[in-house]
Amino acid sequence: MLRSLIITATLAVCGAAHAQTAPSASDIAHYSGLHLAAHEGRVDEIDRLIAAGADLNARDNAGRTPAHVAAFASHDEAVAALAKGGADMNALENRVYDVLTIAAVANDPELVSLAMELGNKPDLITSVYDGTALIAAAHLGHHEVVARLVAGGAPLDHVNNLAWTALIEAVILGDGGPDHVKTIEILVEAGADKTIGDRDGVTPLQHATERGYADIVKLLD
Template identity: 35%
Template sequence: MNNNPKNENLHKTKMDTEKYFTALRNGDFITVKNQLKNNIDINSKDANNETGVIIATDKNDITMVKLLLEHDANINITSDKIDNTPIMIASVKGYGDIVQLLIEKSNPDMTILNGYGGTALIPACEKGHVDVVKLLLEKTNVKVNHINRLGWTALLEAIVLSNGSKSQQEIVRLLLAHGADKNITDKNGITPLEHAKKMGFKELVDILTQ
């Protein structure tokens, strides 16, 4: 027999990593904690090219996210998905508590763009997540007038891809208060105000013309 210690160590590392990611997906806090004590690489990626903190965020598992941040998880490592970082995932899905946690306990890179070439702010505005939008505008350096590959700013998406509801009205107010330029047009040269008029969003028209 030819037992190679190096091969045995590689096998053990692989098994430990698989156990770690299975526990993350199952919300098994104790197993994840034990694996971290055993010096598992907290920033390793699974077969889907996702880190543990990305998985925990996607599951809205704030307890697990806290644990990973306490062990210095890097929240700026991207995955291959459209929403590719924890701050992006939490912003899109409206996980306000996790957005706040990520901002307070780590340093999210707000220049990282999603699969559409947009910041975390843009889809949060589109989805009507007022609390998330407020956090991003007040607590990060996200660029309020960034234009994604579709040619839309956060302000445009808050109007064009919305239903003009009270949450969208509040988001438009927040964007304008934080320097959103209402004169930036879409690729067809249409302004946010023109879109609001065309879609019959009277309240948004009033806000944009104040």
């Protein structure tokens, strides 16, 4: 119980400081060119600006490229237009997020698949936790996103700098409900290593047992 409380408190503090941050109203008010067109999803304007030589990888004050801005606004066609024009789909903004992880956190399966099709690498190391899009999606129980990332070749057993895999995050940061159960089912069926423990050697099964997550215990046992 004490370990669970420590884990929860640690992530609450760290997450508040390092969570993804979409463009604010103030940011948007200062946008022009490709950043504005991306935010508004205006593909014709994106194409016009690209043809005129606009910088596809220009950064706003938070390090967001137009592709990041389009992803935060869920404008799939704008993301595609930028990528096809030559935008770097593996660029990281100041909080170390790429388009793919933005889409994963937003629970946007279609954009997740599109980002990978456009060259966004599913094994890219993202966030200040040195994680991946898969770990972020597993943490949140976004099982359809998890399924698409797995199908796209995302590394199942990447260990972040908290010493957590996607399986561990789905257990200790999940609620044990249907979405996290399905997430863990997908990871286990895909071959995620159930024996990898956290930095104290505590396995996903042990964490699930400690929390009384019976359905998850059945999947991990």
